[in-house]
Amino acid sequence: MTTAIKKAGRHVSQSEGLIFEKSAPGKRGMELPALDVRPVEPAEALPEEYLRDEIAGFPEVSEIEIVRHFTRLSTWNYAIDLGMYPLGSCTMKYNPRVNEYVARLDGIATEHPYQPVELAQGCLRILKTLEKCLLEITGMDAATLQPAAGAQGELTGLLLIRAYLTSQGHPRKVVLIPDSAHGTNPATVTIAGYEVRNIKSDARGQIDVAQLKQIVNEDVAALMVTNPNTLGIFESNIAEVADVLHAAGAQLYMDGANMNALAGIARPASFGVDVMHLNLHKTFSTPHGGGGPGAGPVVVRKHLEPFLPVPVVVEKPDGTLVLDDQRPQSIGRVRAFFGNFGVLVRALAYTLAYGPRIRQATEDAVLNANYIRHGLEPYYELPYKLPSMHEVVFSDARQRKYGVTTMDIAKRLIDYGFHPYTTAFPLIVPGALMIEPTESESKEECDLFIDAMRAIAEEAATNPELVKTAPHSTRISRLDEVAAARKPILRWKPAESSEAAD
Numbered sequence: 001m002t003t004a005i006k007k008a009g010r011h012v013s014q015s016e017g018l019i020f021e022k023s024a025p026g027k028r029g030m031e032l033p034a035l036d037v038r039p040v041e042p043a044e045a046l047p048e049e050y051l052r053d054e055i056a057g058f059p060e061v062s063e064i065e066i067v068r069h070f071t072r073l074s075t076w077n078y079a080i081d082l083g084m085y086p087l088g089s090c091t092m093k094y095n096p097r098v099n100e101y102v103a104r105l106d107g108i109a110t111e112h113p114y115q116p117v118e119l120a121q122g123c124l125r126i127l128k129t130l131e132k133c134l135l136e137i138t139g140m141d142a143a144t145l146q147p148a149a150g151a152q153g154e155l156t157g158l159l160l161i162r163a164y165l166t167s168q169g170h171p172r173k174v175v176l177i178p179d180s181a182h183g184t185n186p187a188t189v190t191i192a193g194y195e196v197r198n199i200k201s202d203a204r205g206q207i208d209v210a211q212l213k214q215i216v217n218e219d220v221a222a223l224m225v226t227n228p229n230t231l232g233i234f235e236s237n238i239a240e241v242a243d244v245l246h247a248a249g250a251q252l253y254m255d256g257a258n259m260n261a262l263a264g265i266a267r268p269a270s271f272g273v274d275v276m277h278l279n280l281h282k283t284f285s286t287p288h289g290g291g292g293p294g295a296g297p298v299v300v301r302k303h304l305e306p307f308l309p310v311p312v313v314v315e316k317p318d319g320t321l322v323l324d325d326q327r328p329q330s331i332g333r334v335r336a337f338f339g340n341f342g343v344l345v346r347a348l349a350y351t352l353a354y355g356p357r358i359r360q361a362t363e364d365a366v367l368n369a370n371y372i373r374h375g376l377e378p379y380y381e382l383p384y385k386l387p388s389m390h391e392v393v394f395s396d397a398r399q400r401k402y403g404v405t406t407m408d409i410a411k412r413l414i415d416y417g418f419h420p421y422t423t424a425f426p427l428i429v430p431g432a433l434m435i436e437p438t439e440s441e442s443k444e445e446c447d448l449f450i451d452a453m454r455a456i457a458e459e460a461a462t463n464p465e466l467v468k469t470a471p472h473s474t475r476i477s478r479l480d481e482v483a484a485a486r487k488p489i490l491r492w493k494p495a496e497s498s499e500a501a502d
């Protein structure tokens, strides 16, 4: 029992040791009455290879000890059930419990992907209905639900563009990306066999159309743009941008990760987008983080439909659904079976629960971001001043005078009980604080967040050391993040005990 005692003054939950340290011979989780029948010896019931005389180091603990152990461990992790996740660009909204209920229904959770289509009509109907909802929201013509994440959606989308342009005679060479783009965009371009060419944002934080006109030529396959962009600003010239590209035979790809600012209000097809992905694990409320499953469906205009991944779910005139894999121009499969089906079910439950009222969710998301912007503008530098959509990007310019950076402020926020916001992105804002509350948060929660951020701004001015050494309330304070990623200690070693885990 070393950790808890050595760290006097620390909260027991944060100081919880290893389960092995609580063990003592003879402790039991439960007491059963003596048998009144002959006991069955393990050797009578199990094949020999499964028998062991003893299990070395197996912990012996009481029921309350084991319950407390795991409950305390669970408090080391932050969760949306504990508080706000203001991570910009991530849209960490609440995932309503009803979505979980629906995804676990018999006949959904237990369906086998190899079930014959005649017996899988219900599940195929779920897929078809979700496709229709996404097409309604984006204004596009056809969809694939296969991609398992936003980044895979991007790759699928670019492969569609490549296949289409190839069918027109030449795949072309270059994809243009604004300097505010998410890191997955240039990575996708490279994997799809294209060259990245950066285009600079103008002083207001938007695509510079004059510059775009100069750059676009017959080598350019597409422009990849996030809209609203990663500054949380709507690209107001987007229709003109699309015209410039189309006139040169290029395509407009939209990274739809920020659809939480548009759903129910603006359809990307109406401003000239040819292909885009959606992050169901962002806009459509399915849980994400920690590398769990996601879904990055891709929606396209008519001219790209023949290239969609196979199989495509097709509705016959009598209403039956079939899987069509006879599509000679298809780019092929991008994922096994039907994508992350459970995620798709949750997203459909969310979408149908709102219906057209999804517009309200979008408006509330934008309202919350602007409420926070208004509350924090007197305390933090706002480098780009155009109206914010669903997120707002400040910089640490004022706090830097005291040696305090965005990373320090983010760490200090943990002490106030909030998950940090997104730091250091977008790259065009040095020392960025990227904040996205989502519509899930009430005014009261937004006020708590604003209070915490104001308190930290004051601390930065009056007691910078406190902020620079935060967090102070957690099990471990500042990690060497590089060492933690490169040399993680994942295995408990009895000899070194808890020292190694620190």
Ligand SMILES: *Cc1c(COP(=O)(O)O)cnc(C)c1O
Binding pocket: 089, 090, 149, 150, 151, 152, 182, 184, 185, 226, 230, 255, 257, 258, 279, 294, 296
């Ligand atoms: C989250 C995000 C992505 C990548 O999505 P993943 O599902 O994490 O692969 C791409 N672009 C933007 C703008 C994002 O916010």
